Amino acid sequence: MNKRHHYLPLQSVIADMVLADNLLDKLGHVLLPAGTCLTPAMIASMHHHDVHQLSILIDDTSEPEPDAAISLQVKMQRLDSLFRHAEKDGPIAKLLAYLQKYRLEEAQ
Template sequence: MSKHSRYLPLNKLEAGMVLAHDLLDKMGHVLLPAGVNLTDATIKAIAHHDVHLLSIVSDAGEQIIDAEELQRQLQRIDYLFRHASDEGAMQTLRQFVVHYREGLAS
């Protein structure tokens, strides 16, 4: 697939953006299918379902996330892996996650 996706917080969503993955509720039911063009009304409705980030389709050359969001995500990764050793499988997994978030993974 030539399209990439990025995660955006609800306050960064705009009408016309395209949902990259199905949006599921807590029970696994599809709220919105992948490929839906977001409208102002759907963005407002999504907020009532305790959703904080959405996967949005982006072009390959488009900046994946802004610097502030990337920093927040990297801090979260550090927190999640805080008990992992500096070597071994957990460190390898951490590196893969960091590369994914930085947009370096293919």
């Protein structure tokens, strides 16, 4: 069985989905290990840990390929999440702009 993962916004995650990667807090501590089957209580508590999206395991045999526009949106949200604490100018902002441009060109 071919397995892969997608980053899903927290509001799209439902119970019984499986984490593809370890879920870490801001300090790098493991909140939930990869392979954890999510429960409604786990999903509800993620708001307290500033979690905005999760890497969810997808079974290729049962899930269709996500729409390209949704996939781009998820990738752009992931960049926003990763760079949320970065300054709005300087080298980090320039890196973010390059990555956003790359993602947009990749989607075309």
